[in-house]
Amino acid sequence: MKDVLIITSYFPPEIGAASNRIFHLAEGLEKRNFNVQVITPLPNYPTGKIFENYKGEFRHSSTENNIQIHRLWLYATVSKNKFLRLIAMLSYSFSLIWFFTFNKIPKTVIVQSPPLLVAFTSMFFLRSKKRKLILNVSDLWPIAGLELGALKKNFSYKMLENIERFNYKSADIILGQSEEILTHIRTLSPEKKSLLYRNYPDFIAPKIVERSPNETKIKLVYAGLLGIAQGIHKLCTELKYNHIELHIYGSGAEQNLIEDFIKKHPKLPIYFHGSVSRSSLHKALLQYDIAIIPLLNRIYGSVPSKIFEYAKLGLPILYFGGGEGENIVNENKLGWVAEAGNYQDLNKLIARINTSELTLEYKQKIKEKAINVFNLEKQLEEVSRLI
Known part of the structure; x- marks a missing residue:
């Protein structure tokens, strides 16, 4: 049995695409007869506060589903203050160095990036001719930070570019x-040897529910992080509600803004349902007609994992984020694409959608496409062969 260590900044019980992706990777490797360990911070995302069951601990180790998990201390925050966010990343990096110093590290290590600094700490301290380092890149930093407006091209940006290049250079394999x-x-x-490893979901999809013919309005749903990049508050303000209603699930930095907007505009058909478990969410999503996937700005390299999750549920997608995600939706006939950042185009597109298009047969075709094309098991087989 081969030992594998996964280093990540997100892992269950935290919610979101990042934690799901790494959990499925760890679980998939364990099922393929790998002895898997995971290093991750004490759970704190997306609230920025250490979860109640882990408060007051410096390190928490446990075995869950035959996976050994080491949860390390960090300074938790969701502050927009760049200095505080840097302190948070540095605190986890210092915890990693402490762990590397006093524990035996397997010869195969998978490192999640971003965060860039955490990945750099792992790549720098674990370099060895006897060790295989696999870098799992889910977003391109610092480019993504520049496109989101979080970074500017200055000396700090140049340093981050150098760190990015070092991480790639130090890796034996890049996912x-x-x-x-x-x-x-x-x-x-x-x-560098590389492999496309998308964030495909792993769940048994519930049976698709047929739309009631008595419903005249299209029930549009967004489920996920209510962060700056998603721009759900702006979406609420820009949508035309002539023949749609908007339902929102999730939590994040914009939650208070969204709730305040709903209170100030009680006549608009916008409904906030809060954050629910993934299994509960999958059942809830079946009652909606279309899932919207927006990004406030087109981010190079970003492909929202919601595309694959919604498709497996048989839920038609309205994609509003640009980039590679557009191609996936169009090529696989998963729904509709509006020009990124163009709310006029988005509203015109929604106005053209007829409820008669939202048939059970159409949803079933989307689900079958997802099962056949977005196959996590095939990906895991490829990764396990590389390792």
Whole structure:
């Protein structure tokens, strides 16, 4: 049995695409006869506070589903203050160095990036000719930070670019969540062995529910992080509600803004349902007609994992984020695409959607496409062969 260590900043019981992705990777490798360990911070995302069951601990180790999990201390925050966010990343990096110093590290290590600094700490301190380092890149930093407006091209940005290049150079194998990510990495490290590893979901999809013919309005739903990048508050303000209603699930930095907007506009058909468990969410989503996936700005390399999750549920997708995600939705006929950032185009597109299109047969085709094309098991087989 081969030992594998996964280093990540997100892991269950935290919610979200990042924690789900790493959990499925760890679980998939364990089922393929790997002895899997995971290093992750004490759970704190997305609230920025250490979860109640882990408060007051410096380290918490447990075995869950035959996976050994080491949860390390960090300074938890969701502050927009760049200094505090840096302190948070540095605190976890210091905890990692402490762990590396006093524990035996397997010869195969998978490192999640971003955060860039945490990945750098792992790549720098674990470099060895006897060790295989696999870098799992889910977003391109610092490019994504620049496109989101969180970073500016200055001395600090140049340092982050150097860290990014070091991480690629130090890796033996690179896993990329999108073709754009792999294309970018190949321009910097063309000699590196790489593999496309998308964030495909792993769940048994519930039976699709047929739409009631008595419903005249299209029930649009968003489920996920209510962060700056998603721009759900702006979406609420820009949508035309002539023949739609908007339902929102999730939590994040914009939650208070969204709730305040709903209170100030009680006549608008916007409904906030809060955060629910993943299994409960899957059942709830079946009652809606279309799932919207927005990004406030097009982010190079980013492919929202919601595309694959909604498709497996048989839920038609309205994609509003640009980039590679557009191609996936169009090529696989998963729904509709509006021009990124163009709310006028979005509203015109919604106005053209007829409820007669939202048939049970159409939803079933989407679900079958997802099962056949977005196959996590095939991906895991490829990764296990590389390891």
